[in-house]
Amino acid sequence: MSVALCGCAPSAVATLHEQPRAAVQPSAPAQLARHTGAPAHAVEAVDERAAELDGEFGVAVIDRVTGEFARGANAELPMYSASLVKIIAAVELVERGPLTPQDRSLLQRALGPSDDEAMNALWDRHGGESLITGAVARMHLQQTRPPDETGRWGQTTTSARDLAAVFDHLLSQVSVADREFLLSALHAAPEEGADGVDQDFGLMAVDAHAVKSGWMCCQKGKVWLHSAGVVDPEHRRYVVALLSAQPSSAGYGGAGEELTEAARTALTPLR
Numbered sequence: 001m002s003v004a005l006c007g008c009a010p011s012a013v014a015t016l017h018e019q020p021r022a023a024v025q026p027s028a029p030a031q032l033a034r035h036t037g038a039p040a041h042a043v044e045a046v047d048e049r050a051a052e053l054d055g056e057f058g059v060a061v062i063d064r065v066t067g068e069f070a071r072g073a074n075a076e077l078p079m080y081s082a083s084l085v086k087i088i089a090a091v092e093l094v095e096r097g098p099l100t101p102q103d104r105s106l107l108q109r110a111l112g113p114s115d116d117e118a119m120n121a122l123w124d125r126h127g128g129e130s131l132i133t134g135a136v137a138r139m140h141l142q143q144t145r146p147p148d149e150t151g152r153w154g155q156t157t158t159s160a161r162d163l164a165a166v167f168d169h170l171l172s173q174v175s176v177a178d179r180e181f182l183l184s185a186l187h188a189a190p191e192e193g194a195d196g197v198d199q200d201f202g203l204m205a206v207d208a209h210a211v212k213s214g215w216m217c218c219q220k221g222k223v224w225l226h227s228a229g230v231v232d233p234e235h236r237r238y239v240v241a242l243l244s245a246q247p248s249s250a251g252y253g254g255a256g257e258e259l260t261e262a263a264r265t266a267l268t269p270l271r
Helices: 030-034 038-050 082-096 101-111 116-125 129-139 160-172 176-187 202-206 248-270
Strands: 014-017 056-063 068-071 210-217 222-230 238-247
Touching (some): 038 056, 038 068, 038 238, 038 248, 056 160, 068 160, 082 101, 082 160, 082 176, 082 210, 082 222, 101 116, 101 176, 129 160, 160 176, 160 222, 160 238, 176 210, 202 210, 202 222, 202 238, 202 248, 210 248, 222 248, 238 248
Antiparallel strands (some): 014 068, 056 238, 222 238
16 A cells, blocks of 8 residues: 655644544543643654655654644645555444444455455445545545546545544544454454565554555556554554655565654654
């Protein structure tokens, strides 16, 4: 799936102290709340590093205790979603109503090993593009749009800002049973995806809790590599989204190394 690393000059970090959609306050020891401003430090550090790289990098971080929603310079830059669309569709599906056993099995396959055939089946069974338009309306997503070509769900466009909002919605608005089902599926993701590609990069490579990886090549001459999810397993305080569009010459290996370093950079102020 795709993540965007940007080699543009660093710009001001847009740190919005807005409560992300009636966020539920997770139980956390009092000392955790002292780290107000950590998301801003995280996105600023990632943007500084990205300025030295060849490509585009979008980052967004939400602190679910303080409500701080920090966005990097490219947080709202639309990028191909690659497999990140699977978590967008999954949240929309559980919000629509009860899932059949077959749907649950398909979701586990789509979210864990990132099985494209499972996603194809879900896309066909549940209205395809309506999964995206429904999610946009439900979660107030801003840069997310269905693919231009019917059925090309990996070419859904989205942003780091929107992926952070999706995970915040999952943690704050989805029923406990459905939330734990989706998070467990993500947490159980193997290092190797169903297509044989290593998905242990980005946040997944630095011990994050429940993460969706995304990778796709070589549309528009780029490798699209992304990583987004919940990085604090005990308190689920922080949501981080890292999206990148790197030169296709980097390959999955080189792009994955850059995204993993970006993830380490982002998590340092959050720990």
